[in-house]
Amino acid sequence: MIRIVTDSNAQVPDELRHRYGIEVVPLTVVVDGVEHAEGEDLDADAFYARFANGKPDVSTSQPSPGRFAAAYAALAAAGATQILSIHIGSTVSGTLNSARIAAQGSPVPVRLVDTGTASFGIACCVWEAAAAVAAGASIEDAAVIAESVGATVGNVFVVGALDLARAGGRLAAGVDAEADVDAIPVLSLVAGVIRVVGKSHDVDEAAEVMTAYARAWGDGLRCAVGIADAGAAPLWQALESRLAAAPEVKEVVRYRVGPSVGVHTGPGTAGAFFYPAR
Numbered sequence: 001m002i003r004i005v006t007d008s009n010a011q012v013p014d015e016l017r018h019r020y021g022i023e024v025v026p027l028t029v030v031v032d033g034v035e036h037a038e039g040e041d042l043d044a045d046a047f048y049a050r051f052a053n054g055k056p057d058v059s060t061s062q063p064s065p066g067r068f069a070a071a072y073a074a075l076a077a078a079g080a081t082q083i084l085s086i087h088i089g090s091t092v093s094g095t096l097n098s099a100r101i102a103a104q105g106s107p108v109p110v111r112l113v114d115t116g117t118a119s120f121g122i123a124c125c126v127w128e129a130a131a132a133v134a135a136g137a138s139i140e141d142a143a144v145i146a147e148s149v150g151a152t153v154g155n156v157f158v159v160g161a162l163d164l165a166r167a168g169g170r171l172a173a174g175v176d177a178e179a180d181v182d183a184i185p186v187l188s189l190v191a192g193v194i195r196v197v198g199k200s201h202d203v204d205e206a207a208e209v210m211t212a213y214a215r216a217w218g219d220g221l222r223c224a225v226g227i228a229d230a231g232a233a234p235l236w237q238a239l240e241s242r243l244a245a246a247p248e249v250k251e252v253v254r255y256r257v258g259p260s261v262g263v264h265t266g267p268g269t270a271g272a273f274f275y276p277a278r
Contacts, residue, residue, distance in 0.1 A: 157271025
């Protein structure tokens with residue numbers, strides 16, 4: 001029996017997690033010096049509420065190898081004979097390295113996948129791999145599917161707090177120069193670096209720029225639209241309606257931008273992930 005493990009940065013919705021029996025290992029989110037396990041004792045609502053009275057001091061760290069070891073052991077005890085462990089890109093986080101260390105002592109074989117992406121991009125890889133396993137694919141075939149999705153998934157977003165992204169060291173050189181005071185920069189995470197892919201001056205223009213960026217990815221797209229908090233709802237709704245009407249888009253689903261992503265983007269963030277459906 002093949003079981004799938006991922007990390008909480010994937011933002012996997014509960015419906016998907018329950019459908020395929022996906023095990024999620026939490027990242028650690030630190031808020032004002034207090035450590036929290038994402039999705040266990042800190043959810044999105046509680047995290048963004050901490051910004052109500054000013055910006056808190058926030059950061060993340062990868063799960064310990066012990067966290068992964070415990071997850072692998074529990075799945076093996078429950079009957080798993082193989083584990084497919086799919087994670088945030090190694091250029092973005094040390095999470096995969098923790099999983100690799102734990103895999104060496106796992107009671108059953110663990111196949112690791114570096115998705116090369118982050119946030120719901122990981123969930124896209126997990127989704128396709130899990131569906132393949134459910135249809136009878138081998139662990140190696142499912143791993144190849146996850147890797148191929150990771151190589152083709154794109155993203156576009158507008159953040160509520162550029163200073164958080166800047167503090168995390170992920171803004172490409174020149175972003176400050178490109179973002180004039182009257183423009184909202186439209187961004188994409190490419191190879192672990194946040195780059196400006198367009199500019200806008202209001203919600204509708206931002207939605208148009210983001211939709212055009214996604215549509216250029218090809219035909220038969222699966223899209224996921226995410227929101228941090230209620231402050232981003234107008235952009236979220238505008239983007240979702242445009243993507244749903246685009247001829248290149250096959251399906252649109254929703255997800256929530258959780259704490260381990262919100263640490264770098266802040267409240268008011270909305271965006272989308274997209275890839276050609278199999």
